[in-house]
Amino acid sequence: MNEFVYSYPTKVLFGEKAAAKHLPAELSKVGQTVMLAYGGGSIKRNGIYDELLSVLQAAGKRIVEFSGIMSNPTYAKVQEGAALAKAEGVDFILAVGGGSVLDCCKVVSAQAKLTTDLWSFEYGEKKQPAEFIPMGAVVTAFGTGSEMNNGAVITHAEKKIKGALWGAFYDFAILDPLYTMTMPLKQVFSGAFDSLSHCMETYMGKPRTSNLSDEINEACQRNIIAHVRATLANPQDVQARSELIWAAAMAENGILKIGKATDFQAHMLEHQLGAYTDCNHGQGLAVIHPVLYRHMLTEGEEQFARLAVNVWGVDPSGKSQAELAEAFVQSLAAFIKEATLPTTFAEMGISNDVDYKAIAQSTVLTPNCCKKFTTEELLDVLMECKG
Template structure:
């Protein structure tokens, strides 16, 4: 395990009814002007909006709304939110939603305190914010674990780049599994696969020797797989929803990454695919992962073989390391098909090789991947995904 410094700043309130129980008390520590941020308006259909605004009123807060945050939050939306924060002298940002809303707010909170453009600051000057408007998150859709850290995935539409930007870290996160009941099952499953992806992308990073972080990661992966299956058969299972919500947080609260250089090459490819097509994140990852792993497993064969044994419970007797590794990758592919996620870009309406060429040419190359891919190899991987 590599040397590390670990700090976990986000105070988490978990459980059914946790919003009503804790949010009002939490808000007392902040000023009167609150920015309530949310997405396309689903929280107004499922009763969450009414609950939150009632708590805000009872807490004596003045509310400015920041709505219509898109599934792949755009940089122009960040700037819109930052202007709202400045104009209304916002004291605190409350992000109510899934990863997209929370990610957008993390960068809004930082940009509102900066005189310079945060994109240029981070990607040109390699400087990062150390001050922001305080914020908290009420999670309504789990999977990204966005509430657990200060990283955000933002699409710069002008530059055709979907990338990680560093911003605010939430002071607190409230996770109520009941809030996910009104989501379409397709969205729940897609989000849960993103959790599994985060775990895999960490697990297949470096160093190669197994460590405690990896063994915890194996448990989180098994838990996620099991509870996705339970939820497919029983969509109302609050136990499964609770487990998946906490697994999502575990995937991104830093615990699995302690002592690791993570991989995240699949995420880098999918991010750029999203920049060019605005596709669903979890679905794009589902298509990419098995194809990518068949290209790189020989460079980390022992770990892929362990993945087959420990995560998919595939017996190893009489099998070579390579055979076992391939069986694990096939188990992942079969699981993706089993839970109804796409297995090709064509199923997602993505058919143009020219788009895939642009994605390959602009994707980041992950330092943690067990094999450093060339642009041409990334292009071949993406074409195989068609």
């Protein structure tokens, strides 16, 4: 284990009807004007909007709505939200949705308190904001674990960069598995794979020898795999959803990263794919991971072999470490197909005329990946993913 300091600020309110049980008490602690932030309007169709609105009204709050937050939220949308928050004197942000809404609001909370441009502040001046509008999250689509940390992935359309910005932690996060039952199954499996990817990307970092954080990580990966399969068998299995929503949180609440220096090369590559194509994040990861990992078989052999045995249940009898590593990649690729996720960019509907060279050249090369990729090698990965 590497040395570490661990502290965790977000209160998790988990369970069926968690909003009705806990939100009134949380709202009693915040100011008068609440920004209710959400995406394209699905919460109005499934009744979640009406339920939360009634709680806000009962608490006597003045409500400012910030809607239309898109998948892969843009920096322009962040600026729109920050301007609205400033103009309306917002005291508190209640973000309702999945990772896109939650990421956007974390950055809105920071930009609204900053007098300079946040992107320039963080990327140019290499500083992080220190003042934020307080926030709470109501998770309706799991996968990113965004409710568990202060990082946000934002697309700067003008710069063709899908990158990290740092905003506020959520004061509380409401995780109600019933809220996820209206998620399209395609998004359920995409989100679950994002969670699995977070686990693998953490696991494949340093140290590379067995440690407690990685052993907990292995359990989280087994849990995601088992409950994706349970959901495939019965899409209405609420218990499976409750496990998946908590696994998504566990993958990004810092526990699996204690004492670890993480990898996340697959995420960096997919982020830039998203910057150029606006594709679905979890699906992009599903296509990239097996291909990228085949390029890492030699360097990642020891860790891949452990994953094969401890996560995927491969019998090690008579197998070399290299054979076990290969069995891991084969098991992962087979699971992606089983989970009805795409295996090529063509299956995702991504056009062949995408500038893959520009994507590779703009991808961050992560320092803790076991293989030191070059942009040329990442371009090879992308071309193999095309299908």
